[in-house]
Amino acid sequence: MTALAPPVISHLQSYEHSGKLPMPAMMMMLIGGTLAAVICGAAYGAIIWYLPFVYISVALTFGIGFLAGYMMGHIGKKFHCRNNAAMIIMGLVAGFAAWYGAWVGWTAAASEGQIITFSPLAQAAVMLGVMQEGIWNVFDWTPTGVWLAGIWALEFLIIMGMSFVFAKAAIEGKIYCESCQQWLKTDCSSPALTRMEQPSELNHQLLSGQYHSLLSPHPEKHDASQYMSAELTTCPACQQVCYLTVNHIDVTVDKEGKVHANNSNLLQNVIIPPETFVDLKANWEIMFEQREEEQPMTDDTTQQS
Numbered sequence: 001m002t003a004l005a006p007p008v009i010s011h012l013q014s015y016e017h018s019g020k021l022p023m024p025a026m027m028m029m030l031i032g033g034t035l036a037a038v039i040c041g042a043a044y045g046a047i048i049w050y051l052p053f054v055y056i057s058v059a060l061t062f063g064i065g066f067l068a069g070y071m072m073g074h075i076g077k078k079f080h081c082r083n084n085a086a087m088i089i090m091g092l093v094a095g096f097a098a099w100y101g102a103w104v105g106w107t108a109a110a111s112e113g114q115i116i117t118f119s120p121l122a123q124a125a126v127m128l129g130v131m132q133e134g135i136w137n138v139f140d141w142t143p144t145g146v147w148l149a150g151i152w153a154l155e156f157l158i159i160m161g162m163s164f165v166f167a168k169a170a171i172e173g174k175i176y177c178e179s180c181q182q183w184l185k186t187d188c189s190s191p192a193l194t195r196m197e198q199p200s201e202l203n204h205q206l207l208s209g210q211y212h213s214l215l216s217p218h219p220e221k222h223d224a225s226q227y228m229s230a231e232l233t234t235c236p237a238c239q240q241v242c243y244l245t246v247n248h249i250d251v252t253v254d255k256e257g258k259v260h261a262n263n264s265n266l267l268q269n270v271i272i273p274p275e276t277f278v279d280l281k282a283n284w285e286i287m288f289e290q291r292e293e294e295q296p297m298t299d300d301t302t303q304q305s
Ligand SMILES: [Zn+2]
Pocket: 177, 178, 179, 180, 181, 235, 236, 237, 238, 239, 240, 241
């Protein structure tokens, strides 16, 4: 009997969605997501009619695009959609539904409830009518004809763009356990670690089964402004799938004293063996404890000495 050679891995493997799109997800997105987008779009259209402020209207345009995409993405994720392309397509569907709903709501508000129609022909007639006369002005200019059509086209693109981006974001960077049929949450984070001179070195370490860079604490224990941080994710049900994410973090303070942490990703959701997961987690816990023990070394003690 000869021992089996360990498998040779030439590159780190990261989590990727399986591409599965269960029928309930498809149905709920098509019906629920689209309906929600139409309703919110109609409310947006009515608000736009009553709202005399162009700038707020522009902000609302971004808002409705975001809302339509966010709701669609949320429904997709809730019903276990793991298909990026489906999320993008359904995000565009939500954007279109919100845009069309906006015209229905706008027409209803402008006609004081006299005209409530989903007919594309009737809506086109409304658009053509409004295009001739114009409807609002900015800097004493009332856009009509192609100018107004151009502004509407821009509004359409903003809603569609925001919607698909935020629908897609619902499952982006998220991990799903195919065996247990559930989305996973981050299990634990590392303490602040010393940054690596050569981030690519981390790949080599992990490929050879080492990870000492993930165990070297940052020398400035409490006020590090540039450090490395790692996160572990696993499936709480089966604990058979384990993932590692590593970021460089830059902490900046703006003029108003607000603290911002900017992440730059070195590794995202790289598949690691369960033993590595257990080992890293245990070591990080020890590192956190050591840091706690050092914490009393603050102002009081230094003043006494
Ligand atoms: Zn699982």
